[in-house]
Amino acid sequence: MGARGPRQPALPVERRPDPVRTSRNPPGLREQFRSRPSPAVRARCFAPSSALTSSREDFRLGQPYDWRGRRRSKTRDRSLTTVFSDPETLPSAFRPGTFNIGFFQDAASLALPTDATTALLAAYRNAVSAGSASANRPVLHVRRGDYTTSPAAQRTFGTLSRRYYDDACRALGIPIDESIIFTDDPAAVEREFDVPRSNIIGPEDIESPLDTLVAMSRASALVIPNSTFSWWAAELASHVPVAAPSTWFFDRPGNLRRTGWVSVPNA
Numbered sequence: 266m267g268a269r270g271p272r273q274p275a276l277p278v279e280r281r282p283d284p285v286r287t288s289r290n291p292p293g294l295r296e297q298f299r300s301r302p303s304p305a306v307r308a309r310c311f312a313p314s315s316a317l318t319s320s321r322e323d324f325r326l327g328q329p330y331d332w333r334g335r336r337r338s339k340t341r342d343r344s345l346t347t348v349f350s351d352p353e354t355l356p357s358a359f360r361p362g363t364f365n366i367g368f369f370q371d372a373a374s375l376a377l378p379t380d381a382t383t384a385l386l387a388a389y390r391n392a393v394s395a396g397s398a399s400a401n402r403p404v405l406h407v408r409r410g411d412y413t414t415s416p417a418a419q420r421t422f423g424t425l426s427r428r429y430y431d432d433a434c435r436a437l438g439i440p441i442d443e444s445i446i447f448t449d450d451p452a453a454v455e456r457e458f459d460v461p462r463s464n465i466i467g468p469e470d471i472e473s474p475l476d477t478l479v480a481m482s483r484a485s486a487l488v489i490p491n492s493t494f495s496w497w498a499a500e501l502a503s504h505v506p507v508a509a510p511s512t513w514f515f516d517r518p519g520n521l522r523r524t525g526w527v528s529v530p531n532a
Contacts, residue, residue, distance in 0.1 A: 404484035
């Protein structure tokens with residue numbers, strides 16, 4: 266047997282450890298959301314040369330690439346067919362029993378239905394406590410992390426400054442100092458936005474990324490960056506006003522902004 270090659274670095278994503286189960290974290294819906302073989306839920310975002318699953322997913326799915334970097338056509342338990350997607354992938358490729366891998370950040374993916382995933386998210390949201398600090402309040406999502414430290418991410422997405430959020434709040438008619446700010450860097454946001462720490466929700470303040478997304482979706486209005494994490498929060502919120510950057514990608518054409526969202530110039 267040949268020596269195993271070095272593990273490739275993971276694509277930067279917002280990922281935190283699995284939460285400890287509590288009474289407000291019903292196991293049934295959480296397990297359903299994580300294990301149900303829905304094509305929309307199985308759609309994950311991996312770089313073609315680097316992929317990393319959680320321990321739970323790795324146990325069932327395995328890595329979609331072998332140690333030589335070759336694509337695998339079946340998951341570890343053989344129950345799912347792996348489909349490597351690109352902008353030309355047809356909607357018929359997203360079906361029960363498939364593990365779809367790609368970036369899904371293009372016009373074709375934007376046209377795919379999201380009802381299977383939003384239905385699961387809505388069911389979880391309805392089952393957990395509504396006593397979130399963001400419930401019925403304006404919410405800002407400030408993405409820092411790899412957006413400020415990774416040259417590749419900066420080339421693609423840029424960095425949105427305080428000015429963008431000021432402009433977006435004015436466009437939606439909401440006061441920034443009364444908003445709840447979700448971020449992966451609370452210390453930087455506290456300095457940059459000059460708001461009390463109690464108005465900021467960081468990774469350590471909430472149980473899991475799933476709970477973060479659901480809490481953001483309870484907002485009365487949303488100001489999002491060019492991040493698919495808050496894109497899904499806006500998709501779940503559905504009927505609240507949303508402001509998003511006018512430019513989503515700086516290194517290629519295309520925009521993931523939904524029709525009806527307010528376009529705000531990047532700044």
